[in-house]
Amino acid sequence: MNPADLSASLLAVVSGILARRGSTEKITINDVALERPRSREHGDWASNIAMKLAKPLGANPRELADEIAVDLATVDGVARVDVAGPGFINITLDAAAAGALAKVIVEQDADYGRGDLYAGVTMDLEFVSANPTGPLHIGGVRWAAVGDSLARIFQFEGGIVTREYYFNDHGAQIDRFARTLLANWAGEPTPEDGYGGDYIEDIVARVVEAYPGELEDIPTREEIQEVFRAVGVEFMFGDIKKSLQDFGVNFDVFFHENDVHESGAVEHAIDRLRELGAIYEKDGAVWFRSTDYGDDKDRVVIKSDGEYGYMSGDLAYYLNKRERGFERNLIMLGADHHGYVKRLMAMTAAFGDKPYYNLEILIGQLVNLLSNGVAQRMSKRAGTVVVLEDLVDAVGVDAGRYALVRSSIDSQIDIDLDLWSRKTSDNPVFYVQYAHARTRAVARNAEASGVDRAAFDASLLTHESESSLLGILAEFPRVVRQAAELREPHRIARYAEELAGAYHRWYDNCRVTPLGEEPITDLHRTRLWLNDAAGVVLRNALGLLGVSAPDRM
RNA sequence: GCGCCCGUAGCUCAGCGGAUAGAGCAAUUGACUACGGAUCAAUAGGCCGGGGGUUCAAAUCCCUCCGGGCGCACCA
Structure with missing residues (x-):
């Protein structure tokens, strides 16, 4: 019994009640999405469907919830259904139904969590794209970590992903x-x-x-x-x-801006816009009428001196990507480039494409560096540059990537170099990696003491820490999907931390290998499945972040 | 002046329409003759920047003000 099955059961129950009441209200699987309650005492899963439907039905939310609860309690695998607060429906699964997941995860292994959100969709992710006028500074490194992780997440959701670096070798x-x-x-x-x-x-x-x-x-x-x-x-x-x-970031395409100029792609793009009626001439220059498509001002594509304006390269490059067959094009830029969004969306619309669909611009806030608690201003020209190698030297690839990908790109992040260079483990990446290493250690010990996976009886996984761990394991596919939809890899990192915590707590409470002369039972064997399932999910989550999952630390 | 992002625990940050607002670090206390204590348990710490509004329900949505960061060229 996974959340998808349970949602389907809930949908059936609610549809039945709607029919019984003679209501024409239509509901879909999305309306009955389950959430995991904050507090364990509220059961394994919760639904707010009764409160949502109360108004259109003119019903009392609690009474409606009670009605749903009665029917839902008869579903196979559901142990208990309670109604709480203003009309929450809290569902508790029986141990066997919840625990079956452990075996599924181990069997699916590296595929557990995979989805089909972008199945077959061609996607181009452009990130970093720093000018080759100096080493990669810390700002660009944020996109290297986040962009690569996003690419991995999209691939996990079935996307056909190209990682692309736009190499500005022209201006x-x-x-x-x-x-x-x-x-x-x-x-x-x-x-x-x-x-x-x-x-x-x-x-x-x-x-x-x-x-x-x-x-x-x-x-x-x-x-x-x-x-x-x-x-x-x-x-x-x-x-x-x-x-x-x-740093573990490998691009599929390094695209040279020069190519776009030398191949005639710029003329091609401008001609195309001219055909579409979005080009005019004024003051001896050639302009793109971007204001027709929501931009603040029109943009020069050919300057009065005959040189191409900056935007002409963007026009050609975007058209080139579309002609290479990419359905979805994402560009990651720093906050200092947010002013580009409108004009690029105007361009997308002018070409007859769908803004925010065929082209998306992800704007990420800048990274601040603290040294002795004081913010360091970064300037390539002044030479006060902190580069990728500095970060890697200080904390290593894993911690560096993890730290950069752990926060929302909407937030500026402060990186305290003194703290980081201390190499102490006040970074959560160690917590997560250690949890994984521990799953491996437990498995090694189990093997050494003769515990194997020959038996699996999920009804034995009754400890509170076991149902808690199972609940979190069940959520992984949804977290991946959400991270993909919202373009937020940090959700994977936060999830991994939550999972690591649940695993450590379980480890503290439930032994896999028997103590002393105790005989080996099916409980030990079943717990080995659960242990390995936790290891699988930790490994898959870290993999999506581009962080290693060591067997030993 | 206009635009984008942010203001949540001492610090770094999650949560972005639901039930008592969370994590890590820092602080205090406890647990190693038990699968790695790089761990766990417990305590303490919040007018969720201020003020209005929408909603059965707002940290979350809308308006407004304050504070911080970053942008607004025939530069690239």
């Missing part, structure tokens, strides 16, 4: 980067709009090293700068890729 930022390298090489001061930071010197040295001849022999300054641009960007790009790989 003025790259020119600034090249000029900075050139100036450093020539022993000149860093240009006013250039980049600071120790890595500049390093890159310069590597470019000099990599260049087959002598840079001094190149006749013009422009040509030398071009060498620094091409080779320097390549190095930077390689460094970023490697950092991400080491």
